[in-house]
Amino acid sequence: MTRQLTIDDFFNSGTPVALIDVRTPAEFLQGHIPGAFNIPLFTNEERVKVGTTYKQVGREEAILLGFDLTGPKWSGFIKQALEIAPDKKVAVHCWRGGMRSGAMAWALALYGFDVVVIKGGYKNYRRWVHTRFAINYSLKVLGGMTGSGKTKILHQLKAMGEQVIDLEDLAQHQGSSYGTMNIMVQPTQEQFENNLATALTEMDPAVKIWVEDESLTIGKRSIPNPFWYQMREAALIDMRVNTEQRVAKLAQEYGTLDKDFLAACTERIRKRLGPEQTKHALEAIRENRMVDFIRLVLVYYDKTYRTGLSKRNAEKVFPVDIHSDDIVDNAHTILTFTKTLAEKATLY
Template identity: 70%
Template sequence: MIKNTTIEDFLPFKGSIPLADVRTPAEFAHGHIPGAFNLPLFSNDERVLVGTTYKQVGREEAIMLGFDLTGSKWSGFIRQALEIAPDKKIGVHCWRGGMRSGAMAWALNLYGFEVYLIEGGYKNYRRWVHRQFEAAYQLWILGGRTGSGKTRMLHELRSAGEQIMDLEQLAQHQGSSYGTMNRLVQPTQEQFENNLADELKELDANRRIWVEDESLNIGKLLIPNGFWQQMKTAMLIDVKVSTEQRVHDLVKEYGVLDKHFLAACTERIRKRLGPLQTKQAIEAIYEDRMDDFIRLVLVYYDKTYQTCLNNRNAEHVFPLTLTGGNVPENALQILNFTSSIAVTS
């Protein structure tokens, strides 16, 4: 049986009904629905060939070529589908809900699958993604200078029952020149947006959502505009941690990284850091004076943070001095502080 369904109706079942994306491996790699499996009808080269035939010769010839290319593959498609969905319930989509997904749905239905055919395909899904960023959310921003431990506090807030959105985790980047940590690989912009929308749909928009303060870009990725505009105007808790504590934590986190990586990242911010400070920072890296290296680059990052803070509505910025390095206690202090803001603002 083939059931035509919208992406909105299918998404609640995505965890229980596997979703097969029949687009090419290249299309899938560029961006896909989180949790979907790639079951490509055509290879990358085959899709180009079929598309060219469609444009230059005609629709019927392209369809015939498609059958020629897939003729010996159908049993393999069905076997792969059985591995993905052994109970024979499966969702299927292509780019626009056209011939590729229709052909796969026909074959799987013939074999006895219950097929949920996504109307409009991945193109409709991307429309749904963009709508998530235009929805209204009750965002609260956790701010603070580099090294304040914001990410650790963010996750502690989740442990305390708060809703959070970890943009740096989704972006696979820690938001500075050194943000890849010499190991993280960022997703494509499209996949970042898909992953963000997928997590947003699991949150209650009527409850507070904590987000770490970020620039518009996290590494090579951009925060979607609708969500970014809400971040810019949200309440911000500016946590203040001593410089000594920040330096200690940053040395512990970054001091173990490859020195050549650190030096190359420092070189990338030469224009903003300044030639002398860049030279001194790189020397400190290779001489294993990590405290000095951190203090030198913090001058630039602190100045940048303060500039961003000054551009916010001062009535929405609330400074909070944290006195210790205990993350659970700091999270509790933040929650108590925000409760007082809610009462008095």
């Protein structure tokens, strides 16, 4: 059996169904619906051939070529689908909900699958993604200079039942020149947006959602403008953490990283750090003086943070002094403070 559903209806159906993306591996890598499985009808090269034939010769010839190319593959497609969905219930999509998804749906239905075809395919899904960023969310932004422990506190807040969006995890980058930590690989911009939209869908927009203070870009990925503007307008809890505490944490965290990686990242901020500071920072890296290295680069990052803070509405920036090294205590401090703010707000 085959039927069609819009992307909204699919997500709201309430019954988890395996989603099969029949686009090429290259298309899937560029961006896909989180959780989807890729069973490509064509290889990257085959899709080019079919597309060229369609444009230069005609639709019927392109369809015949498509059947020639996929003929020996159909049993393999069905076997893959059975591995993904032993209950024989699947949803399928291609780029626009056209011939590729239609062909796969037909074959699977013929074998006995209950098949849902996503109307408009991935193209409509991308429209849906952008609508997620325009929704008004009840954001609370957690700020603080580099080394304040913002990410760990966010994770603790999540463990305590708070709604949290971890933008750096979604972007696979910690936000600074050193942000890949020499191990993380960033998703494409398209996939970052897809991942963020999925995370937002799991949130209640009317209930407080915590995010970390970020610039527009996280590594090479950009926060979608409608959502970033909301972050800039939201109340910011500015964690004030002792410099020595921050230096100690960062030296411990970055001290184990490859020295060549640290040096290359430092070179990337040479113009902003300054030639003299860069020289001393590189020497500190080579001589394994991690505390000295951290102190030198913090001059730049602290200045950058203060500049960003100065561009915010001062009435929406709320400083909180953090003295403890205990993440749980600090998370409780943040929650108690925000509760006090909320109570004060009800008095006016």
